[in-house]
Amino acid sequence: MVVLNLNARFQPMHRFELEDALDKIMEQFDLGEVCGGGTLLEPNKEVKSCDIEIDCADDKETLDKLVDIIETVGVPKGSRLLISENREIPVGRLEGLALYLNGTELPAEVYQNNDINQVIDKAEELLSELGGLYSWWEGPEETALYFYGDSYEKMLAALKSLIEEEPLCQKSRVVQIA
Numbered sequence: 001m002v003v004l005n006l007n008a009r010f011q012p013m014h015r016f017e018l019e020d021a022l023d024k025i026m027e028q029f030d031l032g033e034v035c036g037g038g039t040l041l042e043p044n045k046e047v048k049s050c051d052i053e054i055d056c057a058d059d060k061e062t063l064d065k066l067v068d069i070i071e072t073v074g075v076p077k078g079s080r081l082l083i084s085e086n087r088e089i090p091v092g093r094l095e096g097l098a099l100y101l102n103g104t105e106l107p108a109e110v111y112q113n114n115d116i117n118q119v120i121d122k123a124e125e126l127l128s129e130l131g132g133l134y135s136w137w138e139g140p141e142e143t144a145l146y147f148y149g150d151s152y153e154k155m156l157a158a159l160k161s162l163i164e165e166e167p168l169c170q171k172s173r174v175v176q177i178a
Contacts, residue, residue, distance in 0.1 A: 001035065001053055001054065001055050001056075002053075002054050002056060002058070002063070002066070002081055002082060002083050003051050003052070003053055003054070003081075003082040004022075004051065004052040004053075004054060004070065004075070004079065004080075004081055004082075004091070005049060005050075005051050005079060005080045005081075005082055006018075006049055006050050006051065006052065006075055006076065006079045007049055007075075007076045007077065007078030007079045007080075007092065007096075007177075007178050008049065008050060008075065008076045008079065008096070008134070008135075008146075008148070008178070009046070009047040009048070009049075009096070009098065009135055009137065009144070009146045009177060010039075010047060010050050010134060010135045010146075011039075011047060011135050011136070011137070012037075012039050012050075014134060014135040015037055015039065015050045015052065016037075018052065018073070018075075019034045019037055019052050020034075021073055022034055022052065022054070022069065022070070022073060025069050025073070026054070026056070026066070026069065029065060029069070031056050031057075031062055031065055031066060031069075032054060032055045032056030032057065032062070033054070033055050033056075034052055034053065034054055034055075035053050035054065035055045036052075036053040037050060037051055037052045037053055038050065038051045038053075039051075044139060044140075045139070046137050046139060046144065047135070047137060054066070058083060058084075063081070063083065063089065066081065067081060067089055067091055070091050070092075071091060071092075071093060074093065074094050074148075075091060075092045075093075075094060076092050076094045076095070076096050076148055076177075076178030077092040077093060077094065077095060077096075077178045078090075078092060078178055079091050079092035092178070093150070094131075094148040094149060094150065094178060095148065095149060095150065095151055095152040095155070095176065095178050096146060096147065096148045096152065096176065096177035096178030097131070097146075097147045097148075097149075097152050097155045097156060097159075097174060097175075097176060097177065098144050098145070098146050098147075098174070098175045098176075098177045099123070099144065099145045099147070099159070099163070099169075099172060099173075099174055100142045100143070100144045100172055100173045100174070100175065101116070101119070101142055101143045101144075101145070101168055101169060101172050102141070102142055102170065102171040102172055103138075103139070103140075103141055103142050103143055104141045104142075105171055106167070106168070106170055106171060110167045110168060110170065111168075113167075114166075114167050114168045116143065116168060119145075119162070119166055119168050119169065120133055120145065122162050122166065123145065123147070123159055123162055126158045126159055126161070126162055127147065127149065127155055127158055127159070128158075130149045130150065130151065130154050130155050130158055131147050131148055131149020131150065131155045132147060132148070132149065133145055133146065133147055134146050134147065134148045146177065147159075148178065152176045152178075156174060159174075
């Protein structure tokens with residue numbers, strides 16, 4: 001068994017989507033199967049990273065094909081395919097941007113008169129070909145939207161007007177996460 005350690009902030013339901021996609025592709029190439037996974041949380045319960053367990057042969061040909069599949073599907077930079085305690089293969093090409101929306105310090109009318117789903121729709125429209133929303137987290141004081149794409153800087157530039165103009169983005173913060 002090998003473990004795909006993802007430098008990704010995916011809720012379990014979003015990790016399952018990736019697990020299913022990998023499992024289907026691996027089945028097509030008769031490489032093995034996804035057999036489990038897990039999520040590592042920060043002390044505040046925000047996702048830190050996640051794992052996907054893969055049952056496959058530990059030979060060069062199989063691992064090379066598996067890496068090709070992982071890179072084709074697309075995972076964040078800083079991810080790793082863990083083969084054994086002292087053997088790993090770095091994988092990942094996507095960069096990540098977390099937009100943390102303040103959930104406690106804005107005027108009550110901002111929360112009452114605005115919808116986070118509209119913020120998400122506008123962000124995805126602005127990102128278009130640059131990236132997309134992969135997951136989110138709702139904490140006690142803020143909500144994080146996790147976007148992944150080819151370039152953090154390009155995604156940040158595309159979202160600049162939204163962050164500056166959208167009422168729910170007041171007092172927000174942006175963090176590069178991959």
